[in-house]
Amino acid sequence: MAVAGVHRPWFGATLKEWIFTTDHKKIGVMYGVTSLLFFLIAGISALGIRLELFQPGLQYMDEDTYNALLTTHGVLMQFWWAVGVWSSFGNFLLPLMIGARDVAFPRLNALSYWFFFSASVLAVLTLLPGNHIRMMWTGYPPISLNDNVGQVAYYAFIIHLLGASSLATAVNLVVTNLRMRAPGITLGKMNLFLHAFLAMNVIQILGVPALAGAVTMLLLDKYFHTAFFDPSRGGDPILYQNIFWFYSHPVVYVMVLPAFGVISEIVATFSRREIFGRKSMIAAIWGIAILGFMVWIHHMFTSGIPDWIKIIFSYTTVLIGVPTGIKIFNWVATLYKGSIRYTTPMLYILSAIFMFLIGGLTGIPLGLPAFDINVQDSHFVVGHFHYVLGMTVTLVAFGGFFYWFPKVTGRMYSEFWGKVALVLIMVGSNLFYFLQLIVGLEGMPRRYADYPPIPQWITLHELQTVGAFILAVGVGLAVLNLVLSAKFGPKAPDNPWESPSLEWLVPSPPPPHNFDKIPHMPEDWDPYNYEWLSKHKKV
Amino acid sequence: MRKSALLTLFTASCALAAPVAEPARYWYNMYYIWLVVAVAIYLIVVIPAIYFAVKYRYRKGNETAQHVQENHLLEILWTIVPVLIVIYLATQSFAFYRVQRNAPEGAFEIKVTGFMWGWQFQYPNGKQVIAFFNMMEDPQTKEYLPLDKIPDTAKAYIPAGVPIKVLLTSQDVIHSFYVHPAKVMEDAVPGRITHLWFQINQPGEYWVFCREYCGTKHSKMAAVLKVVPKEEFEKWYGGPLPIQGKQVSFNIQ
Numbered sequence: 001m002a003v004a005g006v007h008r009p010w011f012g013a014t015l016k017e018w019i020f021t022t023d024h025k026k027i028g029v030m031y032g033v034t035s036l037l038f039f040l041i042a043g044i045s046a047l048g049i050r051l052e053l054f055q056p057g058l059q060y061m062d063e064d065t066y067n068a069l070l071t072t073h074g075v076l077m078q079f080w081w082a083v084g085v086w087s088s089f090g091n092f093l094l095p096l097m098i099g100a101r102d103v104a105f106p107r108l109n110a111l112s113y114w115f116f117f118s119a120s121v122l123a124v125l126t127l128l129p130g131n132h133i134r135m136m137w138t139g140y141p142p143i144s145l146n147d148n149v150g151q152v153a154y155y156a157f158i159i160h161l162l163g164a165s166s167l168a169t170a171v172n173l174v175v176t177n178l179r180m181r182a183p184g185i186t187l188g189k190m191n192l193f194l195h196a197f198l199a200m201n202v203i204q205i206l207g208v209p210a211l212a213g214a215v216t217m218l219l220l221d222k223y224f225h226t227a228f229f230d231p232s233r234g235g236d237p238i239l240y241q242n243i244f245w246f247y248s249h250p251v252v253y254v255m256v257l258p259a260f261g262v263i264s265e266i267v268a269t270f271s272r273r274e275i276f277g278r279k280s281m282i283a284a285i286w287g288i289a290i291l292g293f294m295v296w297i298h299h300m301f302t303s304g305i306p307d308w309i310k311i312i313f314s315y316t317t318v319l320i321g322v323p324t325g326i327k328i329f330n331w332v333a334t335l336y337k338g339s340i341r342y343t344t345p346m347l348y349i350l351s352a353i354f355m356f357l358i359g360g361l362t363g364i365p366l367g368l369p370a371f372d373i374n375v376q377d378s379h380f381v382v383g384h385f386h387y388v389l390g391m392t393v394t395l396v397a398f399g400g401f402f403y404w405f406p407k408v409t410g411r412m413y414s415e416f417w418g419k420v421a422l423v424l425i426m427v428g429s430n431l432f433y434f435l436q437l438i439v440g441l442e443g444m445p446r447r448y449a450d451y452p453p454i455p456q457w458i459t460l461h462e463l464q465t466v467g468a469f470i471l472a473v474g475v476g477l478a479v480l481n482l483v484l485s486a487k488f489g490p491k492a493p494d495n496p497w498e499s500p501s502l503e504w505l506v507p508s509p510p511p512p513h514n515f516d517k518i519p520h521m522p523e524d525w526d527p528y529n530y531e532w533l534s535k536h537k538k539v
Numbered sequence: 540m541r542k543s544a545l546l547t548l549f550t551a552s553c554a555l556a557a558p559v560a561e562p563a564r565y566w567y568n569m570y571y572i573w574l575v576v577a578v579a580i581y582l583i584v585v586i587p588a589i590y591f592a593v594k595y596r597y598r599k600g601n602e603t604a605q606h607v608q609e610n611h612l613l614e615i616l617w618t619i620v621p622v623l624i625v626i627y628l629a630t631q632s633f634a635f636y637r638v639q640r641n642a643p644e645g646a647f648e649i650k651v652t653g654f655m656w657g658w659q660f661q662y663p664n665g666k667q668v669i670a671f672f673n674m675m676e677d678p679q680t681k682e683y684l685p686l687d688k689i690p691d692t693a694k695a696y697i698p699a700g701v702p703i704k705v706l707l708t709s710q711d712v713i714h715s716f717y718v719h720p721a722k723v724m725e726d727a728v729p730g731r732i733t734h735l736w737f738q739i740n741q742p743g744e745y746w747v748f749c750r751e752y753c754g755t756k757h758s759k760m761a762a763v764l765k766v767v768p769k770e771e772f773e774k775w776y777g778g779p780l781p782i783q784g785k786q787v788s789f790n791i792q
């Protein structure tokens with residue numbers, strides 16, 4: 001246990017301490033660095049994709065390379081960035097916010113990270129020629145049973161490692177949250193961030209086994225001659241899609257619920273008031289988490305399943321828009337009569353809300369079979385989820401990085417360069433993703449290395465590539481800002497945002513055991529009671 | 540002002556001359572209904588948001604926030620109204636989808652089989668057309684050919700103005716048959732027979748794309764529909780159409 005440095009803050013640790021640490025803060029930082037690194041790798045493969053699509057024809061790579069890059073991009077962006085980055089936030093912040101000294105099972109937590117790390121190493125190895133996996137992140141059989149698309153065993157092993165890691169983290173954080181909250185922090189009073197993470201981890205616990213089952217069956221089909229999915233031996237490939245989407249739809253809420261939590265924290269802090277409709281926010285989080293398991297068929301509207309099933313699932317799918325809408329309305333209403341500070345994190349979050357609105361509104365028609373029948377597997381779908389993942393989740397993650405940066409590093413980032421990066425990101429990605437929606441409406445199929453020389457398509461693709469490169473410059477600036485400020489930034493005060501939320505009441509960076517003694521939060525304390533702080537300077 | 544401009548957009552769309560292909564009309568209707576709803580909701584949220592963002596910024600005279608925690612009437616309103624809107628959208632979609640899915644009676648049936656990487660069209664009298672990926676590209680540069688440069692042997696003849704029902708399956712992996720002008724698609728699944736229908740009114744050449752990832756040449760797994768007047772089709776087909784040739788006209792306004 002005592003291997004971790006006791007007197008030094010996390011960044012002063014030696015390599016040995018990093019490797020053997022069980023400190024949730026160090027583990028949080030390791031998740032953050034790993035997922036950011038993979039975000040960059042996935043972003044660079046995306047630029048390759050975008051370059052290839054600039055013009056019809058194959059200028060820079062052949063189809064196999066394109067398909068491998070796209071598989072890499074899709075898998076890394078989702079599992080390492082959009083899911084993985086929240087392990088960083090969860091690990092670093094959750095114990096601090098509830099007044100605990102660590103998570104419930106610190107060694108299990110370290111094991112989770114090292115599973116994630118092993119999966120990362122394997123994923124990097126798929127970048128080598130000869131190791132390419134080309135079955136797309138969805139891995140649908142029978143194409144995934146075909147030797148030409150890479151090794152199913154390898155892919156299944158990566159998913160199992162990731163799954164074990166996510167399950168262990170989820171159990172760990174749920175137990176920590178439910179059993180280790182300091183006296184005075186009730187379920188009703190705890191941060192919305194904590195509610196969002198609780199719901200997200202419950203989804204993981206219920207869903208991950210389904211995905212693990214799907215890839216295990218794939219493995220058995222390919223190497224042990226079972227016939228779950230192989231139609232040439234009497235199996236049914238649609239069965240895979242059902243099991244796969246039973247998890248892989250809810251996983252989008254694993255990516256986006258934590259983002260909702262972070263949005264709520266930052267909007268409240270910089271409006272200096274409690275989130276409007278706090279109870280309905282909690283209800284909406286759970287509504288989304290539960291409904292999320294009842295909509296997976298919308299990924300299969302053109303798979304040849306019976307029509308009546310599609311109709312039922314179209315109703316459940318659009319209904320999920322209601323709790324989602326409530327959250328957006330509440331954030332907007334929180335601005336009302338606030339006293340809004342436009343810091344860099346707040347600007348990222350407000351941009352994310354406006355972009356999420358587009359992401360959500362373009363998601364509704366995908367739940368309507370009459371609409372979906374023209375856009376399923378087109379670039380419209382890709383545009384839709386880039387608004388949600390590429391913009392909302394990514395902007396929120398960066399907003400969160402900036403917001404908690406002083407807490408994690410004890411230093412301040414550059415406000416100016418943070419804002420410049422945001423402008424570039426917003427211009428670039430809207431140019432890119434909006435036209436991705438349009439070219440999809442025009443019929444452009446998804447996962448196409450090449451496309452016919454239809455004049456409108458060519459123009460739309462050229463502009464998208466320009467947008468993607470502007471976006472890349474913005475992201476580069478934001479990352480540089482974080483990296484350089486961690487080393488050279490000016491010293492930050494312990495609580496630069498003057499928030500009463502518990503993580504801000506400990507020193508920056510927090511000492512190894514967070515709290516000298518477990519805090520007892522008084523009756524009048526609340527993570528969003530901004531007047532409380534001026535009355536009691538210290539706990 | 541804004542409202543009436545939207546309304547014009549909407550009515551203009553409904554009055555669109557009969558689309559070149561069916562059942563694209565229903566897709567367009569769904570599209571414009573959604574567009575109006577989506578733009579309206581976007582503005583309803585964003586305009587107040589920007590107004591609040593400016594008005595309640597931190598400045599002299601607004602150093603502290605006022606607390607407004609809940610407003611039950613407002614909260615009930617913004618729950619019920621969206622529920623009604625989405626139920627309306629799903630029900631409207633249901634009504635359109637029935638037409639988009641169910642081929643009109645007496646449609647001309649063609650069997651289409653997907654394979655890596657091409658399409659086989661089988662007509663009722665045994666006539667066959669095969670579209671293979673290498674017919675879609677220039678043999679030297681491997682670039683996609685434009686519609687008019689693709690060899691006629693790769694083109695499936697289709698009679699204009701006649702509803703076509705496609706029975707789909709696949710020989711190997713899952714593909715998806717997307718009829719570009721008709722705005723419909725359906726997967727071709729090995730071991731299953733699925734279906735879709737379309738009708739192209741205006742003679743010409745149109746794309747079909749594979750829309751489910753199926754390996755290396757997925758992006759060249761296209762086919763071309765050569766839509767010709769009925770008489771010309773019968774000449775190519777070598778006999779009369781084995782249907783009553785019933786033409787379907789649409790009226791949903």
Ligand code: HEM
Pocket residue numbers: 043046047049050070071073074075077078081082136137138382386389390391393394445446447448449468471472
């Ligand atoms: C520099 C930024 C980005 C660029 C240039 C980019 C580009 C693209 C393009 C062009 C495609 C579609 C390619 C095709 O269907 O042929 C795509 C697919 C995808 N992108 Fe991105 N993207 C970016 C950021 C992101 C982010 C931040 C995420 C998620 C957090 C993301 C997630 C995905 C996913 C899941 C797919 C689907 C992959 C598949 O079809 O299997 N992308 N991206």
Ligand SMILES: [Cu+2]
Pocket residue numbers: 248249250252295296298299
């Ligand atoms: Cu889904």
Ligand SMILES: [Cu+2]
Pocket residue numbers: 714715749750751752753754756757758760
């Ligand atoms: Cu294909």
